Structures are given as structure tokens and as C-alpha cells.
Amino acid sequence: MRSSTLKRLLESSRTSTLIWVYLSAIVGILSLVGMAEVPYILVCLSFLFAGLFMDYKQTYPIRRLFLNTFGVAMVLYFGSQLSLDNLVGPLSNLLLVLLGIKFLEEKKPRDMYQILLLSLLCISLATLHNLSLSFLLFLLVFSFLSITSLVFINSYRQSQKDYQRAEVFFYYSKVSLALFISVFLFAIPFFVGLP
Template sequence: MAEVPYLLVCLSFLFAGLFMDYKQTYPIRRLFLNIFGVVMVLYFGSQLSLENLVGPLSNLLLILLGIKFLEEKKPRDMYQILLLSLLCISLATLHNLSLSFLLFLLVFSFLSITSLVFINSYRQSQRDYQRAEVFFHYFKVSLALFISVFLFAVPFFVGLPRSQFPILDLFGRGEGLKTGIAREVSLGKVGEIQQDNTLAFRVYGLSQGLKDPYWRIQVFDTYQKGRWVINLKGSQPLPKGTGDVQYTVVLEPHYDDYLPALDYPYSLSTLEGIKAQVFVAPGGVFRASTSINRPIRYTASSVFEPPNWDEDLGSYLEVPKDVPKG
């Protein structure tokens, strides 16, 4: 997710570019802007990693888009502005799953197609570009292209088969133990666990002063033959109101029903991307009424002290008979 200072820089460059276009004067040399763009690419490129990919890339795209606003707008520059805008919107889809963003995406798609048509017509004939009949003709062409793309996309969306697992991961799923979240934990298997760097979820809105946040996802209640498993069943409704800290989670599909929350989970105010009921399962963890098979976003709150859940804690204190005392 892009940081606010870089967004403000992009907006300031945008308004400066509009003023330059109005005055038809561009005091900043293109060579200087190109050098500045290369420096920004190197700067944000040094911050990229598998664990931190979206943030630096979003900031870089905003800066490059702002630089293009400061240049004289030739057709080639307009194409580049459209491409950078498309990349920015593509990254924004990782964090926005609401219906309002879908409407914004449709409007952006229509304006992009319209801009592309008009840029091409401008390249062919600048003389007739301002005539009203030409304007309406290309507007109708853009609308027809947009509707055609939308109509052709619907059959593909409905007809293409959907796998229960990511397509790119079908041939790489091993049988060995991996780090992550599981329904049980086997003791004595630490040496066999493989490191898995797959992104699980992103969190936004936490205070910078919060150190070492602890996420409650699974709570095991029964020890059986060298394994910790979950046997307790039941559910409680989420309480009303908000806790001590509120934050937003963008959860990747994991094909289970758990919803990670900061310890101690308290309530959940919004859930986007899937239709499901959320409840509190034994152990004070959030669960959904259906499996998470697509990216979702939710706003949750947590408290710093354990909430008073109506739950018998005796099951968590039982010790197997074969475990020696002391």
C-alpha cells in the first residue's frame, strides 16, 4: 500500500503539470526528470523483497506517474501515463474488495479505453480532433469497445473452472511439514519442518509503537499421542462495539475458516470479499461459517486484557495420564 507522503507528492506533481499544460510551458528539462526517475527506481528497487513487495512498488509507481505529469504530453507520454495508471489500479485491487471500488474500476476502465481511442485518433489527424461530430464518433466507439470487453469477460468468468488451490501452486505442493497454520501440531518434528515464505495476510492501521504483535489464530485444547489437536466445538456471537485497537486485515485464501486477529480478539466490524457469518470459537479465536477461498478484507478490533468469554477453561488444563507429574 502506498504511503501518504508519496501520494501527496504525486498529487502535487499532477496539479503542477496541469498548470504547465495550461500555460504551455515546461521549465523542467526532460533529461533532469529522467535522471530523477532512474534514481527513484534504484531507491525503491533496493527496498523490494518477497516479504515487502507491494509497498515500495506502489510508492515507485506514484512517483513515476507524478514525473510524467511534469513533462510535455506527447502521444508516447500519454500512453505511458495510461500504463502507469493501470499498474497503480492493479496494485490497489490487492487492498480493495468493496462494491464501491468495483464501480470505480469500471469507470476507470471506460475512461482508459476512451483515452486510448482519442490518443490514437489524435496521432492520426490533429486537424479534425476538435470537431464535435468526430468527438461523438470516437466516444461511441469507446463505449462500444468497453461494453464488448465486459460482455466477453462474463462468459470467461462464469465458465472457467475454479481450483480449490492456486493454479501456480498445484505442482509444488509437497507432503512434508511446513511453517504456517495447521489443525494440529506434532511434537518432535521440528527438524522436518520446511520454511514457507508464502504471504498469509497483510495488516494496516496498527500503531507504529506496537512492538512484537501476537496473532491469535489457532488454540489447541487436547494432547493425543504426541500431537496437539482441536476437539472443542461451539461458538459465541461477536460482542458489539470496538476494543482497544482497531485495524484492517487483507487475508489471502487459505481454504480454511480461520480469521487471524491480534491478541486478544474482540470484535469484527466489516467483512468484504465473501459472504459468511463470523463467530468466536473455543479459545477466543475468530472463525467464519465458510472456507476462505478468495482474498478478503475485514476490520477487526482487539483488547489488551483477556475478554470474559463464556467458556470453561478446564479443558485447557487437563494433562494426559501418561505425562509424568512434576
């Protein structure tokens, strides 16, 4: 009984899409380590695990109106802390809190796109703090995961089928890898030629 439920869950197009989205978000969160305050990183990670549990159970007890109100309050709170001397800290804390709030909502394709956008903003903000060669690897991992997430979100949004076969999953993974390699190969001439 339990193995059939797990198999059905893993073959769900929504679940496979959420796996990629969560992996992208984790990379975005980890990119802010050292910039954001530790309590906000822990809050975001705890919201992420709560969101995973809610997605597994497919129950979302917290109303969206409350989450939106909380999000606006956090924007105002961190916005009041912004200054030219202290720009990166409040922004990174704000991004983590907003990302955490998105984990607590039911994840429709629109919400998945928003999670990816917030994760991209986290990575973008992290480039202000970390320009080392090791960060390039971090950026490449995020690029691959986010491109794969976009492919799976678009597939899920268009089909909305309950289950997908393993062949379909691997096909979309190959398409994502091809897109990632193409983006990387086209980025090199643009990087060299545009300046």
C-alpha cells in the same frame, strides 16, 4: 477574448485527449489510497496539477534528461526497499512517483500511453489490497476512462489536427462507450468459461 480562448482550448483534440488521460490517471492514483504513503500521494497529485498548468501554458521548463535521471534514482531507491515482507508499499510509492514524473513532461502520444500504463499498474497493484465489491465500481470507471483515452490518443496521433468539432468529440465518446460495453460483455463468458 477570454471566452474564445477557452472555446479554442476545449475544441483542441490534444486538450480533449489529455482530459481523458488525466481522468484515468486520477482514478489510478486514488486506487492506491491506503496502500501508498500519504506524502507520495500528495507529491503525485501536486505533480499532476503542475502538469495541468504546464499543459495549459504549453511550456515545460523541466528538462526530460533531469526527469529521466530522477526516475532512475527513484527506481533504485524504492528497489532497495523491496523485500518479500514489504513488497506492496515500495511498489505503490514508486508507481506514484513515476506517474508524477510523467505529468511534468510534454505529453506526446507516447507519453500519454505511458501514463495510462502506469495508471493500469496502479489499479493492478490495488487489486492485491482491495477485492471488495466497491472496488469493482472503481475498476469499471477506470476501464471506461482508459478505453476512452486510448481511442482519443489514437485519433489524436493519427490526425494531429489543431481543432475538432464537438460532433467529433461526441462520436469518439460513443465509440469508446461501445468498446467498453463490448469488452465487459465479452469478459463475462471468458471469466466463466476459462477456469
